Amino acid sequence: MSRSSFFFTSESVSEGHPDKVADRISDTVVDLFLSRDPYARVACETLTTTNLVVLAGEIRGEGVMNTSGAWAPGIEAEIEAAVRAAVKDIGYEQSGFHWEKFEFINRLHGQSADIAVGVDAAGNKDEGAGDQGIMFGYASNETPELMPATLQYSHNILKKLAEVRHAGDKRLEPDAKSQVTILYEDGKPVRATSIVLSTQHAPGLSSADVADIVKPYILEVLPEGFTDENTVWHINPTGIFEIGGPDGDAGVTGRKIIVDTYGGAAPHGGGAFSGKDPTKVDRSAAYACRYLAKNVVAAGLADRCTIQISYAIGVAKPQSIHVDLHGTGKIPEAVLEDKILDFIGGATPRAIREHLGLNKPIYARTTAYGHFGREPDAEGGFSWEKTDLVDQLKALA
Template sequence: MSPDMIFTSESVTPGHPDKLCDQISDAAIDAFLREDAGARAVVECALATGVVFLAARFAADARVDLSTLARKVILDAGYCAEGFDARSCSILTSSAELPLEAREPPPDALDEEAIARRVAHEQANVFGFACRDTPELMPAPISFAHRVARALDGARRAGLVPSLSPDAKTQVSVEYRRGRPSRVHGISLTLAFDEPAPGPDARERIRALALEALAGGEVAPDAGTTVHINAGGPFEIGGPARHAGLTGRKNGIDTYGEFARQSGSALSGKDPSRIERAGAYAARHAAKNIVAAGLADRCEVHLAYVVGQAQPLSLSVETFGSGVMSDEALSKRLSAVLDFRPAAIVRRFALRTRPASAAPTGFYLPLATFGHFGRPDLDLPWEAGDAAEALRG
């Protein structure tokens, strides 16, 4: 990327149809693992006006009421009125239950021999990224877009903007100089309202909320920062009444805001035996620890997996010229410090047991909105800097 540029990333609020699907899918993963830590499950969701469709394929010693779970997620997001109502929408389910023998071994049975036997079941290229743009070591545009989306959702829930729909999109453009974020160039909001378009007072309140969400940081809005509200035209109807949703369609929002590479696979709706999910968490952990250790200002970690093999086929590090040693040397140091075999990742991050201890909010459900990475509001194991000292050598 050019050292001098303007980069834009977007986020959405929990009521966006695609994010509703992600939340329903991850709430189901939480539910399966809460009852059975060895469960394997893939849950896909699609929805449109008045209709929700859930497809689940699982092997689990658990009973999960997918319809009730979906209604709770939709209601929590704010849909309980004409157009799309959690209480009256039609929910269709399709379940394929696999033999219990297909479950994963209990977490306490993951010794060295068991880890070596647990191979990748899918081919996957996963990427992790970290940089010094923000305290959470994430690219500034996506971090800022999430902050604004969170502020809008909080304001709606608190009744500060009563007519605001649960469905909103935020875009934040950050100006870079010499490779570092220097200022917030602009904020664009696409909002739906349950009533006719808001008057000047409500629009000014929304504008102030967006600016306040980004105030106080080293990189913040200034007198030249623009704020646009529905610049593309009226957005009178939001949510599933306007556009359909699907699990896994917001990968940029879930990861790095398209600032860095990401896998084409969805993160939500999969248990941690799926390497495209667990591997993405391990790659982020590795990249963040390299940056946290002071070994680079910007780092991407790539892990390549093939079916039937436990060890990654390839592990590579790219520091974009910011590393204190060669990328090859960092790759070797990383492979010596961290174990990237699928079962080792699951054991290190306790990915199968966390849903039980995170009840009732769930462990995977909160990840389905505002990103899977750079989350200071959540105690995520892949966001820990616990490998930094070892990486320094």
């Protein structure tokens, strides 16, 4: 039996964290290529360190790179310009990492023919999964976003501070991390017992100065009464934090997968999202699992829902589905396991892409403050956060 009263903690990292800089660059490349070819194949990894950005991985697409591995005219310069613009947008104009001055190395190459033959549709063969693996989706009714409260509030803190920084507060710099610990009673979040924030800052500020700046903004994004005199605060607990971002620590694509998903409140299959086109089920099927789990909770069929789907590389049909309603279900899990994939065309890679409209340049916006718990936008971003299956799911009850 699961415990009903406990403490739980999740962390988030800002858009200027070195790993998130790498994620942003990788998905900027994905967006660029999808804008040229909606069916481009992209697996782009990024390394960032002191005044250096390196791209590696495999690609294919019309207007990008042909099957012989030759770049389309002008695309290499366009890639570099897009990468520099992304870093500029984050806000890095520091001596150790400057959007205009870092060395740029592009080592992207053509997609492996062995992978392509398994993924491509041909004859009677449907498009196969871009890799084997297990993908999870989760939803909980503990926040309006149907996300774990610990992670949602951690994201909200850093998103607010980024808004303040972009609005012109030069005392705050791009690199930051947050962490929220919450006491749950009867399975519901009741108060924050600990809040940790480390943020890069302008020279000359003390930890007390930084605390005075950020604490009002943190309180603004937390529910009223969620902190009290017993809440423990740690603001820049190591003291000075002037050297940050890729200059302070190397960044690599895909190292913040728990931040990207559910903050440890749900399982993770292990695959990263950023840098991958939607044929890669690490990304698209994880989005589909979240979509289904969120709709189950939004339909009132459970307070919490975890969904797992598995795939074999090159095979279209999922190998398995597992639904866990954590003892809160109003419907047997077996009913959902039998029916729910039908709502998204059987959850083949092609069906997921088409149902959620994933062949669009919508991915750079996902790389900070979570891939989930976001609002669907007019350009098709965060389509997996829609709750348009609610009526169909209610009909199963």
